[in-house]
Amino acid sequence: MTFALTVLGSGSALPVPARFSTAHLLNVDEHFFLIDCGEGTQIQLRRFTIKLGKINHIFISHYHGDHLFGLFGLISTFTLLGRKPPLHIYCHPEITGMVKHQVGYFSEHPGFELVFHTLRFDEPSFILDEKKVSVWSFPLKHKVETCGFIFKEKQRLQNMRKDALEKYNIPVKQIPLLKSGADFTLEDGTVIPNREITYPPPKPRMYAYCSDTKYDEAIIPLIRGADLLYHEATFGSDMDEQAEKTGHSTARQAALIAKAAGVKQLLIGHFSIRYKTIDFLLKEARDIFPDTVAAEDGLKISVPLVR
Amino acid sequence: MTFALTVLGSGSALPVPARFSTAHLLNVDEHFFLIDCGEGTQIQLRRFTIKLGKINHIFISHYHGDHLFGLFGLISTFTLLGRKPPLHIYCHPEITGMVKHQVGYFSEHPGFELVFHTLRFDEPSFILDEKKVSVWSFPLKHKVETCGFIFKEKQRLQNMRKDALEKYNIPVKQIPLLKSGADFTLEDGTVIPNREITYPPPKPRMYAYCSDTKYDEAIIPLIRGADLLYHEATFGSDMDEQAEKTGHSTARQAALIAKAAGVKQLLIGHFSIRYKTIDFLLKEARDIFPDTVAAEDGLKISVPLVR
Numbered sequence: 001m002t003f004a005l006t007v008l009g010s011g012s013a014l015p016v017p018a019r020f021s022t023a024h025l026l027n028v029d030e031h032f033f034l035i036d037c038g039e040g041t042q043i044q045l046r047r048f049t050i051k052l053g054k055i056n057h058i059f060i061s062h063y064h065g066d067h068l069f070g071l072f073g074l075i076s077t078f079t080l081l082g083r084k085p086p087l088h089i090y091c092h093p094e095i096t097g098m099v100k101h102q103v104g105y106f107s108e109h110p111g112f113e114l115v116f117h118t119l120r121f122d123e124p125s126f127i128l129d130e131k132k133v134s135v136w137s138f139p140l141k142h143k144v145e146t147c148g149f150i151f152k153e154k155q156r157l158q159n160m161r162k163d164a165l166e167k168y169n170i171p172v173k174q175i176p177l178l179k180s181g182a183d184f185t186l187e188d189g190t191v192i193p194n195r196e197i198t199y200p201p202p203k204p205r206m207y208a209y210c211s212d213t214k215y216d217e218a219i220i221p222l223i224r225g226a227d228l229l230y231h232e233a234t235f236g237s238d239m240d241e242q243a244e245k246t247g248h249s250t251a252r253q254a255a256l257i258a259k260a261a262g263v264k265q266l267l268i269g270h271f272s273i274r275y276k277t278i279d280f281l282l283k284e285a286r287d288i289f290p291d292t293v294a295a296e297d298g299l300k301i302s303v304p305l306v307r
Numbered sequence: 308m309t310f311a312l313t314v315l316g317s318g319s320a321l322p323v324p325a326r327f328s329t330a331h332l333l334n335v336d337e338h339f340f341l342i343d344c345g346e347g348t349q350i351q352l353r354r355f356t357i358k359l360g361k362i363n364h365i366f367i368s369h370y371h372g373d374h375l376f377g378l379f380g381l382i383s384t385f386t387l388l389g390r391k392p393p394l395h396i397y398c399h400p401e402i403t404g405m406v407k408h409q410v411g412y413f414s415e416h417p418g419f420e421l422v423f424h425t426l427r428f429d430e431p432s433f434i435l436d437e438k439k440v441s442v443w444s445f446p447l448k449h450k451v452e453t454c455g456f457i458f459k460e461k462q463r464l465q466n467m468r469k470d471a472l473e474k475y476n477i478p479v480k481q482i483p484l485l486k487s488g489a490d491f492t493l494e495d496g497t498v499i500p501n502r503e504i505t506y507p508p509p510k511p512r513m514y515a516y517c518s519d520t521k522y523d524e525a526i527i528p529l530i531r532g533a534d535l536l537y538h539e540a541t542f543g544s545d546m547d548e549q550a551e552k553t554g555h556s557t558a559r560q561a562a563l564i565a566k567a568a569g570v571k572q573l574l575i576g577h578f579s580i581r582y583k584t585i586d587f588l589l590k591e592a593r594d595i596f597p598d599t600v601a602a603e604d605g606l607k608i609s610v611p612l613v614r
Contacts, residue, residue: 013387015347015380017354039380040322040347047324063412065383072379073322073346076372080320098412105370105405 002027003153003205004302005228008044009036010269010295012234013066020044020297021066022270024230025055026151026207028133034058035149035209041070042077048298052077057128059135060091061211062146068095072102079110086113090127090137092145093118121145124222138222140213143247148210148219150226156201164197202305208263211270214244215253217260226263227303230295233268236281251281255288269295308336310460310512311609312535315351316343317576317602319541320373327351327604328373329577331537332362333458333514335440341365342456342516348377349384355605359384364435366442367398368518369453375402379409386417393420397434397444399452400425428452431529445529447520450554455517455526457533463508471504509612515570518577521551522560524567533570534610537602540575543588558588562595576602 004027011019021038025045032054034041045052052074060068071089078087089099096116103110117127121139128135132154137147157179164170168184178184184192208223211232223229231254235243243250249257251268258266266289271278278294285292293301311334318326328345332352339361341348352359359381367375378396385394396406403423410417424434428446435442439461444454464486471477475491485491491499515530518539530536538561542550550557556564558575565573573596578585585601592599600608 014384015350015353017350020350021380039377040350043322043324043327043347046322065380069376069380069383070346073328073372073376076376077321094412098409101408102405105401 001029001202001305002302003029003207003227003305004300005207005230005267006048006050007267007269007295007297007299008041008048009038010271010297010299011038011066012270012272013064014273015039015066016273018297019271019273021069022211023070024209025050028130028151028153030054031130031132032056033133033135033151036061036067036211037070037074038066039069039073042074044297048300052081053083055087056085057088057130057135058090059137059147059149059209060089060095061140061148061209062142062144063092063094063098064144064212067211068098071095071099075099075103075110075114078112083112086115088115088117088128090117090119090135092121119147121147136222138219140210140219141216141247142212142214146212148208148213148223150209150223151207153204153206155204158194158198159201161197161199164192168192168197170197200307202307205303205305207303210257212248214247215249215257217257220257220261223257223261223263226261228265228267228301229258229261229263230267230269231257232270233281233285234270234272236275236284239272251285252288255285255292258285258289258292264291265301266292267295267301268292271295308509308612309334309609310336310514310534310612311607312514312537312574313355313357314574314576314602314604314606315348315355316345317578317604317606318345318373319577319579320371321580322346322373323580325604326578326580328376329518330377331516332357335437335458335460337361338437338439339363340440340442340458343368343374343518344377344381345373346376346380349381351604355607359388360390362394363392364395364437364442365397366444366454366456366516367396367402368447368455368516369449369451370399370401370405371451371519374518375405378402378406382406382410382417382421385419390419393422395422395424395435397424397426397442399428426454428454443529445526447517447526448523448554449519449521453519455515455520455530457516457530458514460511460513462511465501465505466508468504468506471499475499475504477504507614509614512610512612514610517564519555521554522556522564524564527564527568530564530568530570533568535572535574535608536565536568536570537574537576538564539577540588540592541577541579543582543591546579558592559595562592562599565592565596565599571598572608573599574602574608575599578602
């Protein structure tokens, strides 16, 4: 059961060959979720050999070009490839208007249904209930209305113990009930507690995505316990004022959030083009939160299953 | 005096890492002209270390996404970089509307003037008179209204012969007139023919850009004698019908046009993603027109000065 993130774009407003603008791809058991879609995202998807047709849900954090300019080309490519399934886009109404307007220039209909889901920017919201994963949005603090996203695997059922199946001669039709946590009653009325016939499933994995945002402690309870937290780190602490002014965070601030939220791993990205190397941003974060990695285009992080 | 073309994107409708969608950059003595602007053009400009600030004129052949989706990001980047000079865009009115609409989402004004010049699609037109170069548009035959472009250096003045300057003791203030072709009259009334005091300048160089178009002999007199002709070659002759149906050309057709127009060199590109290698497209063209090269992202072709 895969739960893996691929960074498609690790840069910020000014894309360069080594760092395209923001886009992440989360693979949950071969269900693909695209998060933000900067210019050239479709090229990065091909570069990192991700099948475009597996993307059915796109989440756009806010209406700044470096998070959405890749949408037009991606939708156009879906049309040219003969896509049929609906494409769900979770975004600000401004983006809905922008995409509809743009698509309208090229054809009356892109060949498949574009389903827009309007995000809320005032409070956390449950936005998608998929078979394997649930998705929430929550407000961030940026210069325009912006959302972060939380992807959480659904709680799995208990696993049956093979030895118990034989020992108690458990009928197959009872298994779904037992997997849900029920005890098993023998023919003589003896109750076998569920814990003796099952063992716990792996813990649901969780990915939290926070871009773009200034330092905001309000998000800590929402992202608590994430296996992987992406938090933007546009600047270093040398640019504290600039971060505040532009609605962005420093690497140190990202690490403070990660530490306070008790996440397992922190991924920083959205680096300002002014930094030729981001070593000191990484050091700044690791001084506070050692399990930090720096985003690079093509970086893949798999979150292991843990019981 | 540079006259050099850089291919920024050699692919067609579906961009891939090795072939971005169409964009060309013509450098005439450090005056930069961007021709078409597919998704990721700004990334390619950085990849091939071209200074963005030197671009003041953008020519868009037609309103298909693979020729214009890079405009939004490029304009946004110009704004973020604090651009001040006006940016001239030569395009279809549909594109004017599209860009204005898009820019309007992000700010009321991009920080510099966007000057739109509406192309004509019914006849060849003189569209730009620059210090070193003149630009014409001319109609192509595609599925939507499309223009090709011709960039031609201006005719230079005659060069003065140093030996003549001394021999006839020519006053400095007369030189501009003599460079324009006038004869020189000695004090005793003897007329020295211009050809004895000057020598010819290099020939004006010419670049003709034809994308996207089906085979169209009507363009031959317009592009006659070009030093470099770019002609799209989306398909091979195996796909003659598809080329006709989609308003594109085969490599063979591109070569027939090059041969008939007597150009010096043919550059083919806009290759369909179906071709894993374009060797046979190149062969097909070279069988008819040997001086053919195949476009690659980053390919630079310098046109030498010839007297």
